[in-house]
Amino acid sequence: MKALAVLLLGWAVLALPGWAQTPAQPVDVLHWLTSASERRAANQLSSILAANGVQWRDAAIPGGGGMAAVKVLKSRVLMGDSPDVAQLIGTTLTEWADVGLVLPLNAVASRQRWAQTLFPTVMDLVSYNGMVIAAPLGIHRINTLLYNRRLFARIGLPPPSSWAEFEVAVHKLAAQGIQPLAWSDEPWQIATVFEAVLLSDAGPALYRELIVQRKSSAWLDPRVERALTRLRWLRSINGEPPREQAWTDAARELLAGKAAMLVMGDWAKGELIAWGASPSKDFGCVVLPGTENTHLYSIDTLAMLANGHHRDATQEKVAELVFNASTQLAYNRIKGSVPVQRDIDVASLDSCARDSWASFADPRTARVPSLAHRMAADESIKDAVAQTLWRYLTDPRMEPAEAQRRLAAVIRAPSNAP
Ligand code: BGC
Numbered sequence: 001m002k003a004l005a006v007l008l009l010g011w012a013v014l015a016l017p018g019w020a021q022t023p024a025q026p027v028d029v030l031h032w033l034t035s036a037s038e039r040r041a042a043n044q045l046s047s048i049l050a051a052n053g054v055q056w057r058d059a060a061i062p063g064g065g066g067m068a069a070v071k072v073l074k075s076r077v078l079m080g081d082s083p084d085v086a087q088l089i090g091t092t093l094t095e096w097a098d099v100g101l102v103l104p105l106n107a108v109a110s111r112q113r114w115a116q117t118l119f120p121t122v123m124d125l126v127s128y129n130g131m132v133i134a135a136p137l138g139i140h141r142i143n144t145l146l147y148n149r150r151l152f153a154r155i156g157l158p159p160p161s162s163w164a165e166f167e168v169a170v171h172k173l174a175a176q177g178i179q180p181l182a183w184s185d186e187p188w189q190i191a192t193v194f195e196a197v198l199l200s201d202a203g204p205a206l207y208r209e210l211i212v213q214r215k216s217s218a219w220l221d222p223r224v225e226r227a228l229t230r231l232r233w234l235r236s237i238n239g240e241p242p243r244e245q246a247w248t249d250a251a252r253e254l255l256a257g258k259a260a261m262l263v264m265g266d267w268a269k270g271e272l273i274a275w276g277a278s279p280s281k282d283f284g285c286v287v288l289p290g291t292e293n294t295h296l297y298s299i300d301t302l303a304m305l306a307n308g309h310h311r312d313a314t315q316e317k318v319a320e321l322v323f324n325a326s327t328q329l330a331y332n333r334i335k336g337s338v339p340v341q342r343d344i345d346v347a348s349l350d351s352c353a354r355d356s357w358a359s360f361a362d363p364r365t366a367r368v369p370s371l372a373h374r375m376a377a378d379e380s381i382k383d384a385v386a387q388t389l390w391r392y393l394t395d396p397r398m399e400p401a402e403a404q405r406r407l408a409a410v411i412r413a414p415s416n417a418p
Contacts, residue, residue, distance in 0.1 A: 026055035027314055029302075030076070031087035032069035033335075034062040035248050037267065037274035041335040048327050054317055059083055064247045065188040065372070070379065077101065082307035084315055088134065089301050090125070090374035096303065097133040103304040103312060104131040108319045119360060121367050122340045125299055125375070134301035135319035138328070138337030140265045141356040142298055142370050143196040143291040146251075146272070147284050151178055151260040159286045163200075163230075166289050170237050173260045179238045182250040182259035185394070187386035189247055191372035193263045194231050194389050200290030201227040204366035210411075211376045212369065219408035228392065228400040234263075235393055242393075254283065263288060265298060265373070269352050270336025285352040294366045295359050298373035300337060377414075384410035 027049075033042040039060075046056035061069035066087065073086055088096055096102050109115065109132040115123055118136065126134045147159045155173060160166035170180040184190075199207045202223045209218040218224075235242050238259075251268045253259040255277050262268060272283055279285065287294075302322060304315035321327055328339035333349055338357040346357045359365050369375030371382055388410055392403035 026057040027085050028057045028059055028083040029085040030059040030073055030083040032061050032066040034060050035271055037270035040274055041331050044330050044334055048321055052321055054314055082305050084311050086303050086305055088303040091378050092374050093134050094128050097128045101306055102133045103306045103315055105319045106132050108316050112323050117341045117343055119342050134303045135322040136340040137300040138332040138335055140298040140337045142265045142296040143288045144266045145286050145288045146262045148254055148260050149284050160289055163289045179259040182253040182262040183242050184250050185242050185244045187390040190389050191386040195371055196263055196288045197230050198227040199296050200288055204294050204368055207368050211371045214411045214413045216408040216411055219404050224404055225400045228403050267336045279350045279352055296368050296370055298370040298375055
């Protein structure tokens with residue numbers, strides 16, 4: 001990785017164009033906000049920027065979880081065509097900052113008192129070696145269970161608050177010919193469901209050992225076996241062969257009443273709302289059973305890239321506008337995530353968002369980072385875990401114990417681990 005980073009930096013420096021841009025030049029923004037709600041949220045940002053004299057030139061790369069966007073970004077930097085702003089999140093962010101590709105935002109951050117107003121978890125995430133390296137957009141909650149209110153009313157049950165209740169609901173739904181759970185075999189979606197189930201079965205302390213400290217031996221714990229067994233069961237309960245589909249198609253199944261539940265980050269809630277559904281009438285959201293008092297987060301951020309275009313003042317302006325409370329509320333209301341500040345009034349947001357924000361703010365909550373969404377480990381570990389889970393699920397002969405051994409083998413402890 002280090003070698004690649006050095007290579008990237010080498011090429012990027014060689015490719016720096018030598019001319020200065022005029023302030024009116026638009027900022028080129030590379031991101032993966034391409035579903036209906038994501039698009040609207042991006043448009044909201046671009047119109048706030050436009051109202052403040054900053055033109056947004058869109059470079060949207062479709063693909064859930066940013067799988068394609070991250071690759072395109074790397075190749076654009078290698079070609080000397082680096083955008084000015086990029087949706088870089090989690091550990092990807094620190095890797096890019098490490099090789100000097102990210103513009104430090106310390107001046108904006110101190111002017112707007114980020115250290116005093118951001119949630120400490122968010123401030124930590126955007127801080128690296130004394131630099132502030134990104135503007136935080138919003139906090140997503142991954143341990144979210146969305147359910148179709150009409151289908152649950154039909155079977156006369158509340159949404160499940162334990163796995164026992166979940167099983168009862170599954171049997172009742174299946175007995176009525178309703179698919180209990182919307183599912184996709186895309187590796188990143190499998191990994192997203194798995195980490196929420198892992199948090200449920202392992203609890204936050206073991207989850208941290210597995211995902212944050214990345215202790216190989218911890219992956220052999222019987223609670224991981226339980227999570228793997230549950231994952232296989234969740235995939236099997238629809239009775240029909242699972243397939244790969246976009247997360248938006250899975251959300252569509254939920255809204256259309258084809259499936260009754262969906263385990264997905266709360267961007268899926270944003271999507272349902274963008275399609276006109278109401279969280280009080282059409283669907284509801286609760287936390288996945290066993291994950292009460294925990295918040296499995298993915299925090300979206302925009303990095304300003306140091307690409308030699310001499311647009312620092314405009315890039316700083318972008319960061320400043322992103323941080324503004326009014327932008328945070330307007331953007332997150334659409335996106336499905338919640339504002340990053342601890343002193344903001346979220347009363348105008350929907351009930352799922354209010355719960356998520358209150359849980360994130362509560363000192364008793366265990367806040368744990370998402371692996372599937374790059375908050376905990378680099379791209380290669382994340383991909384190796386997702387591929388291993390995909391293999392485990394698609395090969396019925398692979399026992400959970402074998403999957404545990406393979407997961408233990410692909411997990412590497414962080415280089416600064418004791
Ligand atoms: C991002 C979300 C996005 C989701 C689906 C996640 O990695 O954090 O903002 O909506 O992927 O593409």
